[in-house]
Amino acid sequence: EPEVTQTPSHQVTQMGQEVILRCVPISNHLYFYWYRQILGQKVEFLVSFYNNEISEKSEIFDDQFSVERPDGSNFTLKIRSTKLEDSAMYFCASTQGAYGYTFGSGTRLTVV
């Protein structure tokens, strides 16, 4: 069964450093997303991406965040200057459209 692949599975970074989280969505999917989940809390929307541009973003997705789909297969989330409160599980997801998402296995980001 096709799956969404995320790397790395765990990233530890120092406060103020830049991190890039990587995702390979399912190949025939059209819509791509990043969500995050702080430990013990609900899954929160960050951004959606369609037709090579951001289609929707949340208040969390401020100027410190950016997304790219540089080569037609990878989908990346960059956090420019990490803060302690960015520590969370980050999930990439994709869908063909009117169906539920397929989530990747997640990247656990720890900011120290």
Next chain:
Amino acid sequence: QKEVEQNSGPLSVPEGAIASLNCTYSDRGSQSFFWYRQYSGKSPELIMSIYSNGDKEDGRFTAQLNKASQYVSLLIRDSQPSDSATYLCAVNKNTGNQFYFGTGTSLTVIP
């Protein structure tokens, strides 16, 4: 007002019983409704989707949707210990738009 509300639980049922999970949503324009299962430390896994009023059955799972009451439920028949997880309700307004997730209901199935 929260977009999607779930009873956080924990909900405990004995093995073989029916587990009933409930969810309400605030936006009447919502079109698509989903149930995800999330094991601790893992990503959400889609188990059911429902788009029109009524019941939808898939194996031991039945999703129920009542748009007039803005209510979605999930029934798990013949509950198994492996069903022990957090169940997330998610609601979508339009194709491609974000999903709104509830906080999840923790289910424990006791052998």
